[in-house]
Amino acid sequence: MTVMTDRVSPEQLRRAFGVFPSGVVAVAAVIDGAPVGLAASSFTSVSLDPPLVSVSIARSSSTWPVLRTAPAIGVSVLAEYHADVCRQLAGPAAERFNDLGVRACPGGALVLADSAGAFECTIEAEVPAGDHEVVLLRLHDIHDGSALPLVFHRSQFVALGGSLPVV
Numbered sequence: 001m002t003v004m005t006d007r008v009s010p011e012q013l014r015r016a017f018g019v020f021p022s023g024v025v026a027v028a029a030v031i032d033g034a035p036v037g038l039a040a041s042s043f044t045s046v047s048l049d050p051p052l053v054s055v056s057i058a059r060s061s062s063t064w065p066v067l068r069t070a071p072a073i074g075v076s077v078l079a080e081y082h083a084d085v086c087r088q089l090a091g092p093a094a095e096r097f098n099d100l101g102v103r104a105c106p107g108g109a110l111v112l113a114d115s116a117g118a119f120e121c122t123i124e125a126e127v128p129a130g131d132h133e134v135v136l137l138r139l140h141d142i143h144d145g146s147a148l149p150l151v152f153h154r155s156q157f158v159a160l161g162g163s164l165p166v167v
Protein backbone atom coordinates (compact mmCIF):
# COMPACT_ATOMS: atom_id res chain seq x y z
CA MET A 1 0.00 0.00 0.00
CA THR A 2 1.27 3.50 -0.79
CA VAL A 3 0.31 6.57 1.25
CA MET A 4 0.62 10.21 0.20
CA THR A 5 3.15 11.72 2.58
CA ASP A 6 1.12 14.93 3.10
CA ARG A 7 -1.66 12.82 4.63
CA VAL A 8 0.61 10.75 6.89
CA SER A 9 0.42 11.09 10.66
CA PRO A 10 3.60 11.31 12.76
CA GLU A 11 2.76 7.83 14.06
CA GLN A 12 2.59 6.42 10.51
CA LEU A 13 5.85 8.15 9.65
CA ARG A 14 7.54 6.73 12.75
CA ARG A 15 6.39 3.24 11.68
CA ALA A 16 7.60 3.82 8.11
CA PHE A 17 11.01 5.09 9.24
CA GLY A 18 11.21 2.16 11.66
CA VAL A 19 11.62 -0.42 8.88
CA PHE A 20 15.18 0.86 8.54
CA PRO A 21 17.32 -0.75 11.29
CA SER A 22 19.81 1.37 13.16
CA GLY A 23 22.19 1.24 16.06
CA VAL A 24 21.67 3.42 19.11
CA VAL A 25 24.23 5.78 20.62
CA ALA A 26 24.55 7.58 23.94
CA VAL A 27 25.39 11.24 23.34
CA ALA A 28 26.80 12.59 26.60
CA ALA A 29 29.14 14.96 28.40
CA VAL A 30 29.98 16.15 31.89
CA ILE A 31 28.62 19.65 32.47
CA ASP A 32 29.20 21.48 35.74
CA GLY A 33 30.30 18.19 37.25
CA ALA A 34 27.14 16.27 36.31
CA PRO A 35 26.48 13.80 33.47
CA VAL A 36 24.13 15.08 30.76
CA GLY A 37 22.99 13.08 27.75
CA LEU A 38 20.41 11.14 25.80
CA ALA A 39 19.92 8.07 23.61
CA ALA A 40 19.80 8.60 19.84
CA SER A 41 19.19 6.14 17.01
CA SER A 42 19.76 8.78 14.31
CA PHE A 43 23.55 8.34 14.37
CA THR A 44 25.16 8.22 10.91
CA SER A 45 28.74 8.28 9.72
CA VAL A 46 29.19 11.22 7.34
CA SER A 47 32.75 11.97 6.24
CA LEU A 48 36.24 10.45 6.43
CA ASP A 49 38.17 13.66 5.74
CA PRO A 50 37.47 15.45 7.96
CA PRO A 51 36.08 12.69 10.21
CA LEU A 52 32.43 13.61 10.74
CA VAL A 53 29.36 11.83 12.08
CA SER A 54 25.85 13.15 12.65
CA VAL A 55 22.92 12.76 15.00
CA SER A 56 19.49 14.36 14.55
CA ILE A 57 18.12 15.90 17.70
CA ALA A 58 14.47 16.88 18.15
CA ARG A 59 13.91 20.60 18.60
CA SER A 60 11.74 19.66 21.56
CA SER A 61 14.73 18.18 23.41
CA SER A 62 15.33 19.83 26.76
CA THR A 63 18.73 18.13 27.08
CA TRP A 64 20.33 19.28 23.83
CA PRO A 65 20.40 23.04 24.68
CA VAL A 66 22.50 22.11 27.74
CA LEU A 67 24.56 19.35 26.11
CA ARG A 68 25.54 21.53 23.15
CA THR A 69 27.42 23.88 25.52
CA ALA A 70 29.92 21.12 26.42
CA PRO A 71 33.44 21.59 25.02
CA ALA A 72 33.48 17.91 23.98
CA ILE A 73 30.75 15.31 23.55
CA GLY A 74 31.00 11.52 23.82
CA VAL A 75 29.14 9.28 21.37
CA SER A 76 29.00 5.66 22.58
CA VAL A 77 27.59 2.85 20.44
CA LEU A 78 25.29 0.83 22.70
CA ALA A 79 26.07 -2.88 22.97
CA GLU A 80 23.59 -5.74 22.56
CA TYR A 81 23.15 -5.96 26.38
CA HIS A 82 22.22 -2.25 26.62
CA ALA A 83 18.45 -2.35 25.91
CA ASP A 84 17.61 -1.30 29.50
CA VAL A 85 20.43 1.25 29.44
CA CYS A 86 18.91 2.70 26.26
CA ARG A 87 15.48 3.04 27.92
CA GLN A 88 17.15 4.68 30.92
CA LEU A 89 19.05 7.13 28.69
CA ALA A 90 15.75 8.12 27.05
CA GLY A 91 13.85 8.34 30.34
CA PRO A 92 13.67 10.96 33.11
CA ALA A 93 16.75 13.17 32.73
CA ALA A 94 17.68 13.13 36.43
CA GLU A 95 17.96 9.31 36.45
CA ARG A 96 19.68 8.69 33.12
CA PHE A 97 23.12 7.92 34.51
CA ASN A 98 22.08 6.13 37.74
CA ASP A 99 24.34 3.08 38.24
CA LEU A 100 25.78 3.35 34.71
CA GLY A 101 29.42 2.51 34.13
CA VAL A 102 30.76 5.65 32.47
CA ARG A 103 34.13 7.24 31.85
CA ALA A 104 34.69 10.99 31.79
CA CYS A 105 37.35 11.86 29.21
CA PRO A 106 39.80 14.70 29.96
CA GLY A 107 38.03 17.07 27.52
CA GLY A 108 34.63 16.55 29.18
CA ALA A 109 33.14 13.96 26.83
CA LEU A 110 31.36 11.14 28.65
CA VAL A 111 31.48 7.59 27.25
CA LEU A 112 29.91 4.33 28.37
CA ALA A 113 32.51 2.01 29.90
CA ASP A 114 31.31 -1.15 28.13
CA SER A 115 30.06 0.19 24.78
CA ALA A 116 30.56 -1.40 21.36
CA GLY A 117 32.81 1.58 20.57
CA ALA A 118 32.89 5.29 21.30
CA PHE A 119 34.01 8.62 19.91
CA GLU A 120 35.08 11.89 21.48
CA CYS A 121 33.68 14.72 19.37
CA THR A 122 33.15 18.45 19.05
CA ILE A 123 30.24 20.15 17.31
CA GLU A 124 31.14 21.06 13.73
CA ALA A 125 27.74 22.45 12.67
CA GLU A 126 24.06 22.36 13.52
CA VAL A 127 21.74 22.31 10.53
CA PRO A 128 18.01 23.00 11.03
CA ALA A 129 15.98 20.16 9.49
CA GLY A 130 12.25 20.36 10.11
CA ASP A 131 11.45 19.50 13.69
CA HIS A 132 15.04 18.28 14.25
CA GLU A 133 18.56 19.72 14.15
CA VAL A 134 21.11 17.68 12.25
CA VAL A 135 24.19 17.93 14.44
CA LEU A 136 27.49 17.34 12.65
CA LEU A 137 30.16 16.12 15.04
CA ARG A 138 33.90 16.04 14.37
CA LEU A 139 35.77 13.04 15.77
CA HIS A 140 38.87 13.63 17.86
CA ASP A 141 39.36 10.27 19.53
CA ILE A 142 38.15 6.74 18.94
CA HIS A 143 37.63 4.11 21.65
CA ASP A 144 37.48 0.54 20.33
CA GLY A 145 35.06 -1.96 21.81
CA SER A 146 34.55 -5.64 21.09
CA ALA A 147 30.83 -6.00 22.00
CA LEU A 148 28.18 -6.52 19.34
CA PRO A 149 25.89 -3.50 18.85
CA LEU A 150 22.30 -3.09 19.97
CA VAL A 151 19.96 -2.78 16.99
CA PHE A 152 16.71 -0.78 16.95
CA HIS A 153 14.16 -1.98 14.40
CA ARG A 154 10.39 -1.41 14.15
CA SER A 155 10.40 0.16 17.64
CA GLN A 156 12.06 -2.91 19.15
CA PHE A 157 15.53 -3.83 20.28
CA VAL A 158 17.08 -6.75 18.46
CA ALA A 159 20.54 -8.29 18.42
CA LEU A 160 22.51 -9.13 15.31
CA GLY A 161 21.66 -12.76 14.59
CA GLY A 162 24.84 -13.49 12.67
CA SER A 163 26.56 -12.43 9.50
CA LEU A 164 25.39 -13.24 5.99
CA PRO A 165 28.07 -14.12 3.48
CA VAL A 166 29.08 -11.15 1.32
CA VAL A 167 28.65 -12.01 -2.37
Ligand SMILES: Cc1cc2nc3c(=O)[nH]c(=O)nc-3n(C[C@H](O)[C@H](O)[C@H](O)COP(=O)(O)O)c2cc1C
Binds near residue numbers: 056060152
Ligand atom coordinates in the same frame (compact mmCIF):
# COMPACT_ATOMS: atom_id res chain seq x y z
C1 LIG B 1 15.71 3.93 20.80
C2 LIG B 1 15.61 5.43 20.97
C3 LIG B 1 16.16 6.25 20.00
C4 LIG B 1 16.09 7.65 20.12
N1 LIG B 1 16.65 8.43 19.16
C5 LIG B 1 16.56 9.77 19.26
C6 LIG B 1 17.16 10.58 18.26
O1 LIG B 1 17.78 10.11 17.31
N2 LIG B 1 17.03 11.94 18.39
C7 LIG B 1 16.35 12.50 19.44
O2 LIG B 1 16.26 13.73 19.49
N3 LIG B 1 15.81 11.74 20.41
C8 LIG B 1 15.90 10.40 20.35
N4 LIG B 1 15.37 9.62 21.34
C9 LIG B 1 14.74 10.28 22.50
C10 LIG B 1 15.80 10.80 23.50
O3 LIG B 1 16.59 9.73 23.99
C11 LIG B 1 15.12 11.51 24.69
O4 LIG B 1 14.15 10.69 25.25
C12 LIG B 1 14.48 12.80 24.23
O5 LIG B 1 15.50 13.65 23.76
C13 LIG B 1 13.70 13.53 25.33
O6 LIG B 1 14.54 13.88 26.38
P1 LIG B 1 15.10 15.36 26.59
O7 LIG B 1 13.94 16.30 26.62
O8 LIG B 1 15.86 15.26 27.88
O9 LIG B 1 16.00 15.68 25.42
C14 LIG B 1 15.43 8.23 21.24
C15 LIG B 1 14.87 7.38 22.22
C16 LIG B 1 14.96 6.00 22.10
C17 LIG B 1 14.37 5.11 23.16
